[in-house]
Amino acid sequence: MEATLSHYFGYDTFRPGQKEIISKIISHRNVLGVLPTGGGKSICYQVPGLMLGGTTIVISPLISLMKDQVDQLKASGISAAFLNSSLTQKQQKAIEQQLLNGEIQFLYVAPERFDNDYFISLLHQLPIRLVAFDEAHCISKWGHDFRPSYQDVIYKVFDLPQDFAIVALTATATAEVQKDIMSRLNINKADEVKTSTKRRNLVFKVNPTYQRQKFVIDYVNQHKQEAGIIYCSTRKQVEELHEALEDNNVNSTIYHAGLTNKERERAQNDFVYDRVRVVVATNAFGMGIDKSNVRFVIHYNMPGDMESYYQEAGRAGRDGLKSDCILLFSERDIGLHQYFISSSKADDDYKDKMGEKLTKMIQYTKTKKCLEATLVHYFEPNEKLEECQQCSNCVRENKTYDMTHEAKMIISCIARMKQQESYGVIIQVLRGELTDYIRYCEYDKLSTHGIMKDYTTSDLSHLIDELRFKGYLNENDEILTCDSNVKSLLNAEKVVFTTPFKRKSKEKVSINTVEGVDKALFDELKGVRQKLSEQLDIAPVSVFSDYTLEEFAKRKPESKQDMISIDGVGSYKLKHYCPKFLETIQSYKAQI
Known part of the structure; x- marks a missing residue:
């Protein structure tokens, strides 16, 4: 396994989760892999595909993604091809013959290709050992980029006669989406491999500036040697910002759905091949673009959900080097997304779900907690949190309130409870409330019952969240427990600071540079x-x-x-x- 990784890809060790996923595939088990953007998802099917031999079919949502992946494989001396509408009939026939001759190890196709009866008959003749669903969140209705064609193709894959394993890979799947994918692809819970969404090379920043255009021009001019993507909500904003950059001597290109296929392809290639360093785009750009040296991603507008934001921001720094992910936020952005949801032709359940996702996105722009930890908590609520010490909230000099005394009272209360409890119950006990449940558990007899009766529910939520995001409290299925490191607080070895509960402060954006390189x-x-x-x-x-x-x-x-x-x-x-x-x-x- 390591020999294959080293020989073809030049790495001696696997990243977290990769080896476990590959081992399961080699053992012929269907697997769901949830790895962060830039976490090396492609390796998870490329290495076992090479080890198993035969043909690996990769179902991929975008033509650009296929081309990038095929180019990468060919650059490593691996035979690969794609079949999609960008090819002429003659080119398609040549690839089909190569497949029948056993000359192609990896074939990339869009799910719609399975609607072609001739293609299905071709697949029946190939030695298929593995089928990979890339960007697997597209399978689920609750995913942020749901595509019905992804669901339709599943039945056709299961109807193929060969004995093969299935792997589904994604970076942006909530627990609900993960469950849906596993149900549809017959993946057991034991065969789900998840790693942390943390990517410590990404520096997350929220900037509520009213001078967005000026901010972008200044930032890009301060990073003249770096490649970056700037996302806008509308085509009009893309074109206006592009013109402003050009007027300020910034060589940029644009990408949105209103351009012709040829124009979009040229823009993408100019960016990928380093002919321009900045692309201004709508969210039509980027899925699967394998350009590892994107040093910054700026969102000119707030996206409608955390999944979209994390996937788009995560296109920065895939090579592991420090990169900025900056969200420029305005209250006006909220109205646009509310309009998108209300005018959608989707059913009410779906609209409600999108409304919930928008609320979470808005909360991200306003939180005073660590931005990285906020993202981690959204995708994996049970993961132990810690502050990144580099996002715009962590470096902000506004945590001036010493909450160590309150922290000790909260920890003492949790420690005295006879069983593990949720946020709500803990707050009720601290405030001295009397409910049937509190009386039944005899929490009203605790010395800590009512110890914080002068604090509002909102105050206590803020304080508990601060302890949670600093890693002093852990959460599992909404139940809170004390981490072992609380001893350092109780023994007065450490102090805890938070923001004054109702104070607003101005954001700062710092600049990160790479050192130690000639x-x-x-x-x-x-x-x-x-x-x-x-x-x-x-x-x-x-x-x-x-x-x-x-x-x-x-x-x-x-x-x-x-x-x-x-x-x-x-x-x-x-x-x-x-x-x-x-x-x-x-x-x-x-x-x-």
């Missing part, structure tokens, strides 16, 4: 990568990611043996790509 060499290596990209007609990051180039610029390897130890350098790339980079590094070192 920037002059890095720029030269980028030039080498660009030339190789143009010669091979593949995206620059398919040659090597920014992360790998930065490692080259830090370590200055002198031989292929030095290079193979760097993440992202596999046997194929070592042989075909590395000589050019070694030559550049040696030449550079000779001049300094």
